[in-house]
Amino acid sequence: QGHLKETGGGSAQSGGSLRLSCAVSGVVRRSACMGWFRQAPGKEREGVARIDIEGATVYSESIQGRFTVSHDKVAHILYLQMNDLKPEDTAMYYCAADGVVGTDRAYALGCLFSTWGQGTQVTVSS
Numbered sequence: 001q002g003h004l005k006e007t008g009g010g011s012a013q014s015g016g017s018l019r020l021s022c023a024v025s026g027v028v029r030r031s032a033c034m035g036w037f038r039q040a041p042g043k044e045r046e047g048v049a050r051i052d053i054e055g056a057t058v059y060s061e062s063i064q065g066r067f068t069v070s071h072d073k074v075a076h077i078l079y080l081q082m083n084d085l086k087p088e089d090t091a092m093y094y095c096a097a098d099g100v101v102g103t104d105r106a107y108a109l110g111c112l113f114s115t116w117g118q119g120t121q122v123t124v125s126s
Contacts, residue, residue, distance in 0.1 A: 002026025002115065004078075004095040009120030012085050016124070022078040022095030022117055029076050031097035033111035036069060036080045038091035038122075045094075047108025049080060058109040063089070085124045092119040 008020040020036070035050030048060045049069035057069055068081040078095055095117040096106070102114035 002028030002097075002100060004028060004097060004115060004117035006093065006095045006117045006120040009093060009122045011123045011125065014086060014124055014126045016085050017081070017083045018085065018122060019082065020080040020093055020095075020120060020122075022080075024076045024078060024095075024097070028097045028100060028115050031099040031115070033098040033113070034071060034078050035096050035109060035111065035113065036067075036078075037094045037096055037106065037108070037113070037116075038089075039094070040088075040091040043091075045106060046091075047096075047106065047113075050109040050111055051078070052111070060109065082122070085122075087124050087126045089122060090124050091122060093122050094119045 003025045005023045032053045039045040051057045051069045066084045070079045096113035097115045100115045105114045
């Protein structure tokens with residue numbers, strides 16, 4: 001099996017920065033596409049960034065230019081650097097990957113994600 005485990009969430013002021021990390025283990029390390037989703041209370045789950053096996057990245061319009069996704073293939077850690085945070089970025093953030101059969105699937109940013117971490121909360125105050 002494989003797992004995804006996020007760390008790095010917390011609180012920040014508007015305009016501040018946070019970096020999320022996602023430790024990737026097991027068969028999930030062979031995923032062709034990894035990314036980050038978020039879900040705020042009462043809102044749909046949103047794919048915000050993804051990176052593929054060749055390093056190509058895609059971002060949602062809502063965070064374009066402020067967030068950067070990267071993947072350390074040696075340490076098997078996926079990152080999301082979040083700069084210029086806004087109160088509307090407040091949400092639970094989830095690390096996700098494709099390639100493993102799962103019942104909870106979401107297509108976003110050109111990939112079909114089916115493996116999920118447990119999430120980490122990000123709260124931005126104005």
